[in-house]
Amino acid sequence: MKNRLNDPEWKRAMKWFYRYLSKYKWKEAVGLVLVTVCAVLNIINPKIMGFIVDDVIGDGEGIAGRMGILPLAVALMIGCQFVRAVIRLISQWLFETCSQDMLYDMRDGVYRSLLQKDFSFYNRNRTGDLMSRQTGDMMAIRHFVAYVIYSIYENVLLFVIALIMIFSVDWRIGIAMMTVLPISAFVTYLQSKSIKPKFMKIRDRFSSLNAFAQENISGNRVVRAFAKEDYEIEKFDVENAAYRDAELDAAKIWTKYVPIFEVCASFLTVILMLVGGIMCVKGAMTLGDMVIVNSYLWMLNMPLRMFGWLINDYQRFTTSVVKIYTTVSEKPKITNPSKPKNEKKIKGEVEFKDVSYNVEGEPILDHVSFKVKQGETIGILGATGSGKTTIMNLICRFYDVTDGAVLVDGTDVRDMELHTLRDGIGLAMQDVFLFSDTIEGNIAYGDPDCTLEQVKWAAKMADADGFINEMTDGYDTVVGERGIGLSGGQKQRIALARAILKKPAIVILDDTTSAVDMETESQIQKDLKLLENETVFIIAQRISSLKDADMILVVENGRITQQGTHKELVEEEGYYKTVYEHQLGNLKAQTA
């Protein structure tokens, strides 16, 4: 295992954590000062007890004239305990608010960073893994800030104070007590070293279990449809067992070390009884001094007992910080240019200049060139997997081209401010995603301040107004997660309405009408013609969806093989004509 102090990733992760903590460092510091006061107040009671034994009770018959002090001494002890309790309460509150506020900032920061990640990041990372960064890992960090920091500090402090006090009573018994220190230090080191990789494994297993559960709950309908419940349960059990075993693995380590700390702690009592007892008998120490030392003993005991647990918590914390940091620190490759060259709003001209796009050396798009004027409608036809969606992804700059350039209004999209670019595009994606919100909320997503009239206008354009009005709650109908409760065609029409609501300069409809019937589709085609200033890209498999376009691009294996109007393309030998004749044949067969 790498030495953590030399591990730059670990150092960077800790720095990242400290950036969040530093905002609350004064609060944390005040809390620690209060903990110090509490710890120091611990000195008083044993002192009073020693005083009562030696100077009030004396040899058991009371020392003349001193009995009157007894109630005062007891009152002082109670008062001291009360003050301690109040201070402790305040410090606990400080640590609690500090940890909650810090966690709020951290969750917010992590969420922001997740939203800025590239598409490729989400292709690589499972949702469940990312969710566990925001849940389990955050909890470990909160526990550290709310409890572990002050506990470590308090325990070290108590230990040191107790040692000093014992030394001040009698240095010989102090030395005897210190013999447990090297053993504890060595055990601390061993435990810390061996438990760290175990916690890494726990976090991985937890994350994996989470991801598995998330995927299966989301894909529950597929599981049911294929009657694979037993199979999935078996797979879940494997994940579940792996997580349990990882936890038990770590438990095996601490169950080995925690008892050693316990033994060290109990050893202190033995030392006191043995060394202190002999000294008392020999008259080298008074009984009162022995009582004082005995009442400081818990201050030495408790830290020793706690240390095993605190090391655990500390390592759990560092593992979680490293885990979150590795997710957050991955910088998005697609970022805003330092000097954006675009206007405030885009107009809608699009040009592909000899664009190639590869993924891990595999060509997806190969020397694609075309030019579109503002307000034109472009149809895109091509076999499945030919690269149609990829062309659209490049316009939105979800990925950067490998070669060539994508220009919008004559400016390379890489030189444009991302928000301006994407705000000017209304995209209805191929796999429709709706939020669990009302239909109105879903359509108005791009412009939440718009009026209901605007929402209705967009819905009418997408031929969705009719079925929405037929629903009992109309536009206020709440659709489930991912639009559960709506038919495929209904979801597509809501996605279409959402794309056109904000009247973007560029509208992209990626297979948006594949699930609607021909009649509804032709109505939508008519409606879309009303969008005169907008540049519209329509990707479709049906010629009927494309034939009125100003220009049609035919994509085959990542290349544009044909380009022209419907009229031109049906005259030309090629993919378009084949598809057209095929579909026309089907249509004739249907109507015959």
Ligand SMILES: Nc1ncnc2c1ncn2[C@@H]1O[C@H](COP(=O)(O)OP(=O)(O)OP(=O)(O)O)[C@@H](O)[C@H]1O
């Ligand atoms: N993120 C990615 N990583 C690797 N390969 C990808 C990625 N996205 C797409 N591809 C590949 O690129 C090719 C083109 O995909 P694209 O989604 O553009 O096809 P499409 O023309 O939209 O197909 P369809 O009509 O089925 O939607 C496919 O072979 C696909 O496997």
Ligand SMILES: [Mg+2]
């Ligand atoms: Mg596609």
